[in-house]
Amino acid sequence: MRFAKKYWTKRRRFTPEYIYWKFRGQDQATLESFLLAEKEGEVIGQFGIIPCHLKVDEKIYDAQWACDLMVDKTARGQGVAYELYEFAHKKASVTLGSDPSPAASKSMLKNGYVLVPGPRKFIFPVKIGEAFKLKKVNSSLLNYCYNPFLFLIRCFPKSGFQKISSKEYLSLIKRDSNEFMYCAYNKAFLNWRFSSFKSYYSGIDCYKKNADNFFSGYMNGQVYYITDFNCSNVRFFFEIIHFIYSKHKASPILRVKFFSNNSKLSGILPFLGFVRFRTLTQIVLYTTNEAILRAVKTKKFYYTLLDSDENI
Template identity: 60%
Template sequence: MIEIKYYSKEFEAAQVVFAKRYWTKRRRFEPEYIYWKFRGVPDKILSSFILAFDGEKVVGQFGLIPCQVNIAGKIYDSQWACDLMVDENYRGKGVAEKLYEFAHKNKVVTLGSDPSPAAEKSMIKKGYLSLFGPRKFVFPFLVGEAFKLKGINNRFLNIIPNPFLLLFYLFKKSDYKVINTIEYARINDISSTNELYCVYDTSFYDWRFNEFKTYYQGIDCYKKNDFNFFSGYFVNKVYYLTDFKVTNVKDFLKMISFLYSKYKGLHIQRIKFVCMNPTINSLLPFLGFIRFSTTTKIILYTKVDGIKEFVKDKKFYYTLHDSDENI
């Protein structure tokens, strides 16, 4: 009989045995990382990370990063679903469904991003709603980086600069300066222009923006003025632009130029980001940016009828702050 339980110190060893079968990254089975990622207290019961047991054996797991969501001016306790894994010998036997059912009792709203087509179809059958998210973009600083997105890795193309880099030489070096998260939170107010988005409080900034030992490098914040600012991090020669605000496309290009100047000595290969701004979305493909054909898909589960009715056909203001990529 399958039982679902919260992760705790009692089950750390059993989870390690399970996780080592499916992940090569050591952090996936390090308790201190698990408690950090799912925003828990070490050695305490972790309700945001659940395990499926067959007897004393772990046969599945599901992560639920706590967050808050503003829906039409009201804030709800919510969670981002991630890290679902089921023992290959138990797939098709209802283990994932039990994990989902247990998870839905945790918070009023459960969210997910970019599920596979098969997973999305299955989740919609279970009552999830599919929402519109932002456009995805990449700017490749080398021609070869664009071809890698198509699965082509060519040594010659990997050393040819993107010809659109010439655009950046038209701008003087932008005077962005590093700011702290308190200042960033002050200027990054989206409440007046959006109805459906994650709310970032002090505890979120402390968790998401600060580094955590060797597992996570944290997020840096930069500001030119109150209308031009951004946040992001650089890892494995890629800069992840987690969020930004600019006054126009020219200021956006100045921001990218600043990042290129800052990281070209570290051999930056590309910048990755999502964008909710329709004007920028429409112009960037003509400036050397690769726009993905599909938008970010957000899925939402709740039992509250009022929420279900409100979110239909709505856009979710989603940024890479909400993603668990690289954490």
Template identity: 40%
Template sequence: MIEIVNYSPKYEKQHFEFATKLFGKRRKRRNPDYIYWKFRGEFQKELTSFKLALSEGKIIGQLGLIPCSLKIVDRSIETQWACDLMVDPAYRGKGVAKQLYASAHEQKLITLGSDPSPSAEKSMLRSGYRKLKSSSKEFIPIYLDVPLRMKKLPYKFVQHVQNPFLGIYKQSKYKQEFKELDIFKVDHHSIFTKRDENSLSISVDDSFKAWRFHSFKDYYPGIKLFNLVLTHTYFSGYHHGNIYFITDLELEKKEHFYSIINFILGFLPNKIDRIRFQNNFDDIQLGHRLTRIVYSIKTSIIYYTEDKTLKEQIDGRYFYYTHQDSDENI
């Protein structure tokens, strides 16, 4: 018999061993402090947003659920991002994941997912999840070997060779003054106004900011906000590992994206090898076509609800997705 319980101090040691077995010794996902932070819980209290599957008292699976609010037109509804699903190989194919998801669905009216694996997406769509249109995934490689490595092609002959097309952004006409703003004191939704009123998006309230925008130990650096002086052009972002993530964009003119890249290139540490961003503007090409690479598959956002009224309000809408909305990159 399989039992679904919430993560708590009672299970910390056993989960650490389970996560070490499945994720490896160097993975932060086994550390209690990281788990309580990521799933927005109170340290060493019962964590309803992190589910564990037990068989005869032994942990055999897990599912994370990051609490947030989904903005639908003029109201926000409490929801959650499903992530970090893992089942012990010895118990796969026995309905463990299905029971974890069933427990999650009882907790919130809506459950969201972002970019599940092709097999996971297929399974979830069969289980009642529905798919939404969303952003393009794009990046600007700083070194020529980056796209080759991603495609698993030979790259040593261009390793550490800087992308020559970056000079397009380094022109003096794009070198403009940016000012860092206090991201905790501004009204996020009044700055990033390009979120169409008919689209779906995550509500960035004070509680969300306190979680996603602050740094946390050495796990996560936090997000900074910048304004192109004397314009209504803004961007937020952070660098983590070897990537700089632009988390949100507001452009008064599409040419201002060139100035944003010029500015970012001016302060990036040497280890950064690409700049990633989501393009939520169907009618705007962000950056020069010679410098940017667009993923062949767009961001996949799926959702589950049994509420028929909510389905009618959600279906067919565009989901404005950014690198700060879910657990991506943390």
């Protein structure tokens, strides 16, 4: 508790039941996926590893997402992070990380991780000011003005999407295993990731128009997170945005955030009122498996907010 309060600001990080849930602890079992380093009875470091599965060339491997790495300032440069990595790597065939901080990225690459290119991150700012906030500019006038492309989006149908179960949603998900490596989801993952957890997490809703056009997501504060989606063309993606905006208009919704693994869509959206982040999402990967290391050289990572621990 003392270590958490020293380095984290969100109160949920001080709550054992939240930590147990986030790192997918099993009922009545020791939490094996939240690692602590101690010295003389005091916590001097932590490392979280969220269990998952990775699919590479039609084969599924046990894997884990690394997150929340932190070493006490007094213990840095003493090999604490290395010891946490070494202990964690024994627990799964593959350890993954997404957009680590500059310090964490440097540490991970130094300790045997490799880079895999990920997707583009986007936001659709409902109010123009939301785009400028990314540059640390907060203007009351711009915060009042609607994105002019919202009026274009509202020309597309908002109806046709029906809420579906996470099980049905799983059956719709499509990935290209020749181009990508990606996370494979099972029932246990669905029960954890899609269901709400007390006041900490609202859970994920799934929607479908047809077999080629569907999405999942949730509202957090005044931001809607599209955790995953598939659309057959730009028109249907506009329908997704219109549906989300209409459903949450009274909230009010200020921005929609998502990752795009579709290179064609990623090239078009910046001309239609969407803000594309400058750099690709950085995925870091550690493994000693030679087949996966070979695949890393030719494949990209199909990464979505379903895989991320963002806002959970």
